[in-house]
């Protein structure tokens with residue numbers, strides 16, 4: 001059986017990390033595409049030379065030609081610009097929308113059967129626009145954010161409780177912005193609801209509130225510390241988990257920016273919701289019971305995403 005083909009559009013910080021992870025895991029052969037000339041080819045050479053040391057078999061090719069992504073099984077999109085300290089993700093919309101247009105066309109023309117994972121920010125609007133530009137079915141285009149945001153929430157909770165991160169099952173819904181909704185009612189420490197565990201451990205409720213706030217601002221905290229660029233290790237790891245769920249038909253339930261029509265009172269929007277990922281792409285959006293407060297928070301978050309879609313439509317008439 002031929003190896004799977006993974007196309008990475010954008011060979012920057014996340015793209016390079018994705019290539020390394022995908023190669024180490026022998027997920028398939030890899031094409032690292034970027035508009036910058038030489039850079040993806042250089043990274044591909046460097047990464048290929050890890051093979052003999054790490055013992056992986058994967059062909060890694062750097063390219064500036066969309067023809068090289070032909071027939072890819074999975075495409076992960078990080079093309080565009082990251083934010084700098086003082087910026088919001090939404091400030092990237094104008095420039096990254098144009099990037100999504102060229103990437104969407106490249107995918108449509110070369111690998112229309114691929115499963116496409118978008119990472120570029122502002123995430124929920126960009127995955128929507130990428131889907132529109134590519135014309136792929138909604139179940140084959142998804143955005144990565146909830147896996148990352150949930151991992152941040154889990155990390156901070158594990159630090160607070162002094163427990164293993166492996167035992168924390170944290171859940172973040174909504175748009176990938178400061179209004180995202182960490183859902184404590186579905187967050188458990190090996191099955192024990194987080195608020196109950198906090199009582200057992202004598203952790204005051206306001207500490208959990210602070211962790212929720214830190215999670216919401218988790219991307220910005222790293223942007224501030226790095227000074228130039230944004231997080232890349234955990235974002236790449238998150239997207240790889242989603243790609244593995246698709247390639248392995250794992251039917252994992254992951255929080256992803258999926259197309260939601262009908263559920264959660266939404267009418268055709270990409271936003272973070274629990275999603276079954278298997279060989280059919282995003283096979284199902286799971287609608288969970290939320291408290292009135294959680295519903296209200298989710299509404300604030302989805303309203304913010306809807307506003308961004310209006311901005312996209314204003315900037316590119318083909319989206320209107």
Ligand SMILES: NC(=O)C1=CN([C@@H]2O[C@H](COP(=O)(O)OP(=O)(O)OC[C@H]3O[C@@H](n4cnc5c(N)ncnc54)[C@H](O)[C@@H]3O)[C@@H](O)[C@H]2O)C=CC1
Pocket residue numbers: 009010011012013014015033034035036078079080081082083092096099102103118119120121122123144145148176229230231232235
């Ligand atoms: N969804 C999420 O949770 C996260 C999203 N991000 C976003 O991911 C994106 C990428 O981040 P990094 O890899 O750190 O940025 P980066 O700047 O290191 O890499 C982006 C790459 O895209 C390339 N590029 C620009 N225009 C292109 C085009 N038209 N076609 C192909 N390639 C193009 C650039 O040459 C650059 O190499 C940013 O928008 C960032 O905000 C970052 C972290 C988490």
Ligand SMILES: O=C([O-])CC(=O)C(=O)O
Pocket residue numbers: 082083089121148176218219220222223230231235
């Ligand atoms: O904060 C940013 O700009 C990058 C991002 O989306 C994240 O790390 O969550």
